[in-house]
Amino acid sequence: MARLVIIPAMLDPxxxxxxxxxxHKATFASETAAALAGGxxxxxxxxxxxxxxxxxxxxxxxxxALRAAAVCDWGIYYxxxxxxxxxxxxxxxGQVCGLKIxxxxxxGNLLIAEQGQRAHHYAAWPTGRVxxxxxxxxxxxxxxxxVRQYRKRTHFVHISTAAELDYLRAAKEEGLPxxxxxxxxxxxxxxxxxPALGSFGLMKPGLKAPADRDALWAGLQSGLxxxxxxxxxxxxxxxxxxxxxxxxxxxxxxxxxxxxxxxxAGRLTLxxxxxLVALNPRRIWGIExxxxxxxxxxxxxxxxxxRARLHTACGWTPFEGLRVRGRVRExxxxxxxxxxxxxxxxxxxxxxxxxxxSVC
Ligand code: NCD
Ligand code: ZN
Ligand code: ZN
Numbered sequence: 001m002a003r004l005v006i007i008p009a010m011l012d013p014x015x016x017x018x019x020x021x022x023x024h025k026a027t028f029a030s031e032t033a034a035a036l037a038g039g040x041x042x043x044x045x046x047x048x049x050x051x052x053x054x055x056x057x058x059x060x061x062x063x064x065a066l067r068a069a070a071v072c073d074w075g076i077y078y079x080x081x082x083x084x085x086x087x088x089x090x091x092x093x094g095q096v097c098g099l100k101i102x103x104x105x106x107x108g109n110l111l112i113a114e115q116g117q118r119a120h121h122y123a124a125w126p127t128g129r130v131x132x133x134x135x136x137x138x139x140x141x142x143x144x145x146x147v148r149q150y151r152k153r154t155h156f157v158h159i160s161t162a163a164e165l166d167y168l169r170a171a172k173e174e175g176l177p178x179x180x181x182x183x184x185x186x187x188x189x190x191x192x193x194x195p196a197l198g199s200f201g202l203m204k205p206g207l208k209a210p211a212d213r214d215a216l217w218a219g220l221q222s223g224l225x226x227x228x229x230x231x232x233x234x235x236x237x238x239x240x241x242x243x244x245x246x247x248x249x250x251x252x253x254x255x256x257x258x259x260x261x262x263x264x265a266g267r268l269t270l271x272x273x274x275x276l277v278a279l280n281p282r283r284i285w286g287i288e289x290x291x292x293x294x295x296x297x298x299x300x301x302x303x304x305x306x307r308a309r310l311h312t313a314c315g316w317t318p319f320e321g322l323r324v325r326g327r328v329r330e331x332x333x334x335x336x337x338x339x340x341x342x343x344x345x346x347x348x349x350x351x352x353x354x355x356x357x358s359v360c
Contacts (some may be wrong), residue, residue: 260326
């Protein structure tokens, strides 16, 4: 028996859609289609792939390409560059969902490792828009110092350890304007899965111990964690199977089924899932959903995740073979049925930029 429920206007604030000079990995067309298949209304795209979104020309190129190709709504992050691109911040801030600062090494060349440089970026970014940070382990404490000093709203992406959660719980108790995102791969996989997964289990931050995973679940249940974000980071099968596999895993089409499986298992309520994937991201980034925008899901659908059914161009998933319960049947945006029966129904260009010319 099907049990259909509505999840209102899901927003994934952490995706790497690729395209442009990395269109061999994935394209705006393929990955926004994957977003619709995952039940999402909108996705925010990260700045770390070439050409990095760190100057107004690169931003304009990404905006134009997304406008032509996207089948879901979107926002674009601007990236903090080592070269010091702060003088462009006032001009671009009104057109983007936020600033991304990479504070530890990962895919791309946007690492800002020096605390003094980070401070220059924090000081220059206009207060109206979120700063999203990649910060692992003690780097979380370094960033919290900047939040304390500059009081700029900061979202900590892909938090993966019990210790990081402790730092951020204390920061929230202190009243600092911080929010926390966690990813499905850190909730469902641990380092014990690495031998079986091989390079499909490689991502930044890496898989952690079962105790860390358990702390993330406790954070979801208690309300400490604000967002479940996919960190959708497609790389080709050939790249992942090479001798130097890049970091990152796809996630747009598996995030909601994995969370609905947790609802069925009694680990989370459906209301909490809706907060984590829809209400909280919208609140944190200050955007309203358009009318008649939702995913229609069947909570009873019982099936095995398999790459053949995915829309992402990368054609693999670290969750291959996992049994889940909960399937996206349809996705609706602005009263239009844009995904149904595993088919994308929206045409390229249907998607809208949620931030262009918005007031910052
Ligand atoms: C991301 C990518 O490939 O762009 N990789 C990853 O392992 N998460 C970058 C990132 O989010 O750090
Ligand atoms: Zn990252
Ligand atoms: Zn990422």
